[in-house]
Amino acid sequence: MFNGLVNGAFYALLSLGLAVIFGMLRIVNFMHGALYMLGAFAAFALGQLLGLGFWPSLILAPLLVGLLGVVLERGLLSRLYGLEPSYNLLLTFGLTLLTQDLVKQVMLSRFAVSSAPYSPPEVLSGVVNLGFVVFPKYRLFVIALSLVVCLVTWFVIEKTRVGAIIRASTENPVVTRAFGINVSLWVTGVFAVGAALAGLAGVLAAPIYSVEPYMGAELIITTFAVVVIGGMGSILGSVVTGFAVGVLAAVGAAVYPPIANTLVFILMALVLLVRPSGLFGLPEGAR
Amino acid sequence: MSAVSKLGVTRDPARVTRAAWLIGLGLVLLALPHLIYPVLALDILAWGLFAVAFDLLFGFSGLLSFGHAAFWGTSAYLTAYLLGHGQSVPVAIAGGTLSALALAVPVAYLSVRSSGIYFSMITLAFAQMVSFLALQWTDLTGGENGLQGFARPSFLGLDFSDAQVRYYVCLALFTLGFGVAYRAVRSPFGQAQQAVRDSEQRAQSVGYNPARFKFTAFLLSAGLAGLAGAMYTFGHGVVSLEVVNWRTSGEVVMMTLLGGTTTLFGPVIGAGIVLLLRDVLTTANLPVGIVTGVVFVLVVLFFRRGVVGTLQHWRRRR
Numbered sequence: 001m002f003n004g005l006v007n008g009a010f011y012a013l014l015s016l017g018l019a020v021i022f023g024m025l026r027i028v029n030f031m032h033g034a035l036y037m038l039g040a041f042a043a044f045a046l047g048q049l050l051g052l053g054f055w056p057s058l059i060l061a062p063l064l065v066g067l068l069g070v071v072l073e074r075g076l077l078s079r080l081y082g083l084e085p086s087y088n089l090l091l092t093f094g095l096t097l098l099t100q101d102l103v104k105q106v107m108l109s110r111f112a113v114s115s116a117p118y119s120p121p122e123v124l125s126g127v128v129n130l131g132f133v134v135f136p137k138y139r140l141f142v143i144a145l146s147l148v149v150c151l152v153t154w155f156v157i158e159k160t161r162v163g164a165i166i167r168a169s170t171e172n173p174v175v176t177r178a179f180g181i182n183v184s185l186w187v188t189g190v191f192a193v194g195a196a197l198a199g200l201a202g203v204l205a206a207p208i209y210s211v212e213p214y215m216g217a218e219l220i221i222t223t224f225a226v227v228v229i230g231g232m233g234s235i236l237g238s239v240v241t242g243f244a245v246g247v248l249a250a251v252g253a254a255v256y257p258p259i260a261n262t263l264v265f266i267l268m269a270l271v272l273l274v275r276p277s278g279l280f281g282l283p284e285g286a287r
Numbered sequence: 288m289s290a291v292s293k294l295g296v297t298r299d300p301a302r303v304t305r306a307a308w309l310i311g312l313g314l315v316l317l318a319l320p321h322l323i324y325p326v327l328a329l330d331i332l333a334w335g336l337f338a339v340a341f342d343l344l345f346g347f348s349g350l351l352s353f354g355h356a357a358f359w360g361t362s363a364y365l366t367a368y369l370l371g372h373g374q375s376v377p378v379a380i381a382g383g384t385l386s387a388l389a390l391a392v393p394v395a396y397l398s399v400r401s402s403g404i405y406f407s408m409i410t411l412a413f414a415q416m417v418s419f420l421a422l423q424w425t426d427l428t429g430g431e432n433g434l435q436g437f438a439r440p441s442f443l444g445l446d447f448s449d450a451q452v453r454y455y456v457c458l459a460l461f462t463l464g465f466g467v468a469y470r471a472v473r474s475p476f477g478q479a480q481q482a483v484r485d486s487e488q489r490a491q492s493v494g495y496n497p498a499r500f501k502f503t504a505f506l507l508s509a510g511l512a513g514l515a516g517a518m519y520t521f522g523h524g525v526v527s528l529e530v531v532n533w534r535t536s537g538e539v540v541m542m543t544l545l546g547g548t549t550t551l552f553g554p555v556i557g558a559g560i561v562l563l564l565r566d567v568l569t570t571a572n573l574p575v576g577i578v579t580g581v582v583f584v585l586v587v588l589f590f591r592r593g594v595v596g597t598l599q600h601w602r603r604r605r
Contacts, residue, residue, distance in 0.1 A: 276401060
């Protein structure tokens, strides 16, 4: 149940990034899982090469992944704007294959491992007694941090001027440009932030799941299901559904273990039957 | 006067080109198992038909399914299961194909209500359900170990332990499947399907029901993907979880794009190129994933017409 919340925290962080990128830019970023893996890998590599610990990596790794996001958006994805969004999905799918195998090669040749454990910082090791359950400190930290990040992101996009500019840039780029706003800069920024969120989730995941080139591969599919259930593009929907799915899968696993991974897809089929646009999504025509 | 005699022998140039493609492709496929090793040739047939099936939906209906591995994989598993339980080869292949078709009914019903990227996501998620089932339902699928060592009893005097014999049986099945796709695309149904793709509203206003066309196209596509999956199992004699993995769904997209969507011949050629390339890479011990990824990215960015599409484009411009 409580471990479900930990998984939920990762689902929420990842689907938040996906929802930001899809909701704002209409890009289906299939590479999100690979960016998550790169976040974890960056933390591991920074530790190995520069001796950096968890805390600096927690800042640096997402920044690096965000920077890669800038390169991707500017160099590759921007060439596909105006075409069907399917091409974004296909391009990022190809990049995923490329990234996974590239990291695998690097891990094998440079670090001579195919999968590496990563230790949480000293402060967060050990357990804490919450009265009703004894829980590892690190996992508690993951849940708390991800909740904070989700809340901040939601607040920025829904309630501030920055969010308003982003939404205007994507809904009507021509008029927004006429107001003197540099639309393409904002678009790049949004993609970078989405990518950085994936990178952050990766660093947080490293001490729990250990670093491995294909760690994002299965997770991304669950995340897609979360986004579909929550309503594609809905920030709130992604976060709420993310945590809910994590808990639900944990409860399901307690009752009937093999069902844990499939439950999210069963849930998705049920939700789609009743509400084709997802729990928090607007109907397609209303956009 | 010369005009009249010319009229008498006038031929539709597009038709001549199509016939030339058909004959050319046919000859290559007949000779294929003598040019490369037969199991690789068989792979090209199975994946080629799979890609044609995918293109029926993507190219001709505008629906990007990112979960076609579900149909290919379900059929592959059921064919293996039936063969493992003493059924004859034709029964197993038919059973596999029908299982894909049966699975497609609820999936199509639920997914054709969405369009664009929503459709892709939903098909992907359904395929993941199938993939998890394949992992868990070990009695039927063998879980992580997959299924192997099942019999392929001789039928009508055909000895299926010979890979060449298997190839030509599959070529017959491929011709059947390709024929169905070819007919469907050129039939009034196919025309209406493309009308729905180009403008749903316009198609609706002339009296077509878009949802019904998409549903039928989905079933047809899934059924052919199922036939291809059955061919794959029959050809290899092994099935593993790879057949239901999302990479498989992505790979068929890549083959189709590389060959050229909406061309029917393109997907087969794309499948051939990808499989031959992979064969070369594996033998040369080069990282397959990295090269495949790079090719995929380049195709999406700069070569969206694909091989056959580009050739057609050049011909038309001249």
